[in-house]
Amino acid sequence: MSKRKAKVKRAESNQVIVKQVPPKAELLQARQWPKFLALSLILAFVVLAYVMTPNSQKPQLKLGQSAFSPRNLCKAPPAFMRSLSANEGFGPGSALSTSERDLLGLAVVEFDPQSGQRLRSWQHPSWRSAGNLSAFALDQRGDVYVIPAPRVNLLENPPAKQSRLYRIDGNTAEMTLALEFPVAAAVSQRNPFAGLGLSYDCALDSLFLSSVAGSTPSEQRGLVFRIALRPSVKVASTLAGIDIFAVTSFANEGGSALALGSARNAEILQISLDANGNFPPGAVATPLLSIAGLGPEGNDRARKIDVAGDGTLTVRGTRFAYNLAQPSAQEKATSYVFAFDAGLQSYQFQRWTK
Amino acid sequence: MNRLRFVFANAVKQSRRLKLDCFAALAKTRFMESVQVSALKNRSLRANGSFSDNFRQILVASIVICLYACTPRPPEPNPSTSQPQSELAAPATALAEVLAYQKSLLDNPLPALPLELTGEAAAAQTLALAHPPLAAQLQMQGSKLRAEVMAAYPLRITDVVPDIESCRNNRCFRIEVYDFARNTTLIGTADLTLGKILSWRADAGRQAEVPMRLKNLAITLAISSNEVKEALGGVVPKFSDAQMASTKSALNSTRCERSKHLCVAPTFVQGNIAIWAIVDLTDFKLVGVQWTNVGERAKTGPTAPPSEQSLSDAAITANFCDKNTALERLGWKLEYLLTASDGLQISNVSFQGKPLLNSAKLVDWHVSYSERDGFGYSDAVGCPSFSSAAVLPFTAPSVTEIVENGKSSGVKLEQEFRSLGWPGACNYSYRQSFEFYADGRFRPTAGSIGAGCGNDGMYRPVLRIEPHGGDWTFASLNQDQFEPVLQERYFDVNAETDATGARFRLKNSAFEFQIEPGRGQFALGRGDNEWAYVTASKPGRDEGSSDLLTIGPCCNKDFRQGPEIFLDAKPEALNGSLVFWYVPQLKNDDRPGHEYCWARNQIVAGVIKAQAFPCVGGPMFRPINPGAL
Numbered sequence: 013m014s015k016r017k018a019k020v021k022r023a024e025s026n027q028v029i030v031k032q033v034p035p036k037a038e039l040l041q042a043r044q045w046p047k048f049l050a051l052s053l054i055l056a057f058v059v060l061a062y063v064m065t066p067n068s069q070k071p072q073l074k075l076g077q078s079a080f081s082p083r084n085l086c087k088a089p090p091a092f093m094r095s096l097s098a099n100e101g102f103g104p105g106s107a108l109s110t111s112e113r114d115l116l117g118l119a120v121v122e123f124d125p126q127s128g129q130r131l132r133s134w135q136h137p138s139w140r141s142a143g144n145l146s147a148f149a150l151d152q153r154g155d156v157y158v159i160p161a162p163r164v165n166l167l168e169n170p171p172a173k174q175s176r177l178y179r180i181d182g183n184t185a186e187m188t189l190a191l192e193f194p195v196a197a198a199v200s201q202r203n204p205f206a207g208l209g210l211s212y213d214c215a216l217d218s219l220f221l222s223s224v225a226g227s228t229p230s231e232q233r234g235l236v237f238r239i240a241l242r243p244s245v246k247v248a249s250t251l252a253g254i255d256i257f258a259v260t261s262f263a264n265e266g267g268s269a270l271a272l273g274s275a276r277n278a279e280i281l282q283i284s285l286d287a288n289g290n291f292p293p294g295a296v297a298t299p300l301l302s303i304a305g306l307g308p309e310g311n312d313r314a315r316k317i318d319v320a321g322d323g324t325l326t327v328r329g330t331r332f333a334y335n336l337a338q339p340s341a342q343e344k345a346t347s348y349v350f351a352f353d354a355g356l357q358s359y360q361f362q363r364w365t366k
Numbered sequence: 367m368n369r370l371r372f373v374f375a376n377a378v379k380q381s382r383r384l385k386l387d388c389f390a391a392l393a394k395t396r397f398m399e400s401v402q403v404s405a406l407k408n409r410s411l412r413a414n415g416s417f418s419d420n421f422r423q424i425l426v427a428s429i430v431i432c433l434y435a436c437t438p439r440p441p442e443p444n445p446s447t448s449q450p451q452s453e454l455a456a457p458a459t460a461l462a463e464v465l466a467y468q469k470s471l472l473d474n475p476l477p478a479l480p481l482e483l484t485g486e487a488a489a490a491q492t493l494a495l496a497h498p499p500l501a502a503q504l505q506m507q508g509s510k511l512r513a514e515v516m517a518a519y520p521l522r523i524t525d526v527v528p529d530i531e532s533c534r535n536n537r538c539f540r541i542e543v544y545d546f547a548r549n550t551t552l553i554g555t556a557d558l559t560l561g562k563i564l565s566w567r568a569d570a571g572r573q574a575e576v577p578m579r580l581k582n583l584a585i586t587l588a589i590s591s592n593e594v595k596e597a598l599g600g601v602v603p604k605f606s607d608a609q610m611a612s613t614k615s616a617l618n619s620t621r622c623e624r625s626k627h628l629c630v631a632p633t634f635v636q637g638n639i640a641i642w643a644i645v646d647l648t649d650f651k652l653v654g655v656q657w658t659n660v661g662e663r664a665k666t667g668p669t670a671p672p673s674e675q676s677l678s679d680a681a682i683t684a685n686f687c688d689k690n691t692a693l694e695r696l697g698w699k700l701e702y703l704l705t706a707s708d709g710l711q712i713s714n715v716s717f718q719g720k721p722l723l724n725s726a727k728l729v730d731w732h733v734s735y736s737e738r739d740g741f742g743y744s745d746a747v748g749c750p751s752f753s754s755a756a757v758l759p760f761t762a763p764s765v766t767e768i769v770e771n772g773k774s775s776g777v778k779l780e781q782e783f784r785s786l787g788w789p790g791a792c793n794y795s796y797r798q799s800f801e802f803y804a805d806g807r808f809r810p811t812a813g814s815i816g817a818g819c820g821n822d823g824m825y826r827p828v829l830r831i832e833p834h835g836g837d838w839t840f841a842s843l844n845q846d847q848f849e850p851v852l853q854e855r856y857f858d859v860n861a862e863t864d865a866t867g868a869r870f871r872l873k874n875s876a877f878e879f880q881i882e883p884g885r886g887q888f889a890l891g892r893g894d895n896e897w898a899y900v901t902a903s904k905p906g907r908d909e910g911s912s913d914l915l916t917i918g919p920c921c922n923k924d925f926r927q928g929p930e931i932f933l934d935a936k937p938e939a940l941n942g943s944l945v946f947w948y949v950p951q952l953k954n955d956d957r958p959g960h961e962y963c964w965a966r967n968q969i970v971a972g973v974i975k976a977q978a979f980p981c982v983g984g985p986m987f988r989p990i991n992p993g994a995l
Binding site: 114162164165166167170171200201202203204228229305307308309310311331333334335336337338366 | 570571572621623671673675676679683688706707741743744745746748749750751752753754755756757758785786913914915916919
């Protein structure tokens, strides 16, 4: 219990005393001034209580007590990472990366935390076969799923091979085609992208994948898929007609839902899933958050959304305009943090960082 | 009528805004004064220890606060500036305003242009501007950077962090200085009790709130522009018509995200239309104007307001990506548009009424670095969105006059493409142009303005030129003779030219051209060292006329620059229909005084400007007998 709350209680007891003055009618007719005085007294106590309370004990927003909770905490590191640690000298800071400029596809990399220089890298030969890759997701068995996306040019990422999901076996590190997902229209140089967002849902043992294949400047023809991983990899449910970049599932009081970062603008939407984790017929995504006007450029797209255990949402933003212009190599991604305000019952923007 | 509607709508909006301002001011006043008064009372309580005396004081203070807060009154002046709201009166012309402002910058001996402040704020500002680290920070390449004090106000207790712990008890001010060159806000803490600056922090990419003088300047620039006047139906708005002039891009999600300049968006409301004028306060210019429907936002949910990028992309896409634009000058007639990945394309080109070219375009840019084997990029240029372009147009194509020997001799259609961070490391800028001359000459060109990833770069743009019709013959120079070329093939680099500079000839029933590669005779060119190709074109078969995917890797040093994929294993006969491909090889140079395909940043008037050293390659098609055309 905060000090302020205790003081407010004292103010409340004063209020009780005030109520012991003569009846209301009498007050109205003859004692207007004492009433005003009493109200002022209450106000004064409230002001005094507020100001005398040390700053650190002043009521803070009740942040982080969210209605949202993550659904990917079961994800497991691939077994091949352990053998890389044992045999190749990779340390605990090693990570999977699809964004190394000089390494096509996926790579295991380790950076020096002090200098930021890359210390070592490793690639399974199959990891280069799909060209440049973008999002990846780990499942509860330590398998890695990854989608391709062109970078700078289409030389390594021909349009015909973009609507694909690849699986990397957690034990052998071998990458194989897992699924070719449907597209509204063929990928082309007018819109060279297909899959953009990918995340894993533990409870459903499924991936959520977003694709913008076939979309045009005037028409959103993107799809969001739930892809069941067992017994075989297949599309289980589809949301059509919306261009989405980031896609992340979360649990809330109503069950489960998706947070969807629009590929068209800076908005983040949400859509509820049914009890089976599928898109209910006719379901429409509704606004959740926006990163418009935030960050150094004010016009990012949400490329990844992380739901922390306390419900905090971290949105990673990027420039995206359906072209192959790349941020410079030195440029760090912008993270936007939103925390749940229990008082307002909504997420509030906290800060952005590079 | 427009004017009346505008004034009416504006008046309604103004009254609404005032109403909101009143509530905001009351809330702010209540908070500030309760903190100040209560702080006084706290000290009083501690000093005297008499609760009843203090209680009376608190009571009186509370009543005063209630009465004060509930009394309507004009908005508080901005504490960071002494300029009152009434100074939003009609200013001089935009040019005079800018000149006066620039003079104030030049005349200012301090590290940053100060605000006109009084009292403690002025004292805090004086401390900040005299603090040597600030002056050191605001220097680059030996030049003073343009910087301004944007605000000075009492430090909030919530802003007290360990390194400014003294501010828990002392009178401290926060000073915000904006560095226009680096688009960075420097935030200083001045402890007036100790009489010193406690700390500075640099917030890169963050823009401070603009003070009144910049606000006034932005409105003046907006209302003086023809674009705003046109958007308002030919009516020049009054100074007081501008809404939200203080709404810096950052606050309203509106940015000059490409130039990384400080921009504000004076907005004019006419009926249910809001006209946004984005003004660049770093370069003192209007970026653009866009109309948005005020009611639309309510219907469709939040959308980002226009920004430098959205204005530019929307205009370019609508006018040059989705449709052809006709150009007719000096006997030339053609159409042009921006492709998804093949740059600026001209099509249906005729001269003096006779069809000449089906199309000409720039397929790829291949960039390699000699000191790093296999390192480089294949860049496509094209539309700003829904394209596979890696380097984008920031402005629309331009058509300019060509002057030779003091006389107008032709027109140049040109498009520039840029990476966002140009001329920073590993960012690029390319220029593509088509020159058309009154005497029948024409020249497609490709140019680089660096700076790329190093001084060992080689640029290889792939130009494709497709003549119209099926009666063409092609010849190449071989030991002083032009010999017919009957089959598709490529030609080695840097071969000889004749005395007139010609390497090839191209002829049909209507035209006869000699093709002159760059050998240093053209402006901005030191020689093309070109690969050339001629391939057969068959009706019904795409020989590269459609928008091409990336056709070659970055770093091949031989003829394999991409066009060779259209050379069949068994070379086809040309049979009158052909495509001519031309790949100049342009080596960059960063040596001072010799720069080529290069760019660097320099400080001009306190802000960063790119200094460009273009290199340009491309063949000149010269009529062999101009009089016959």
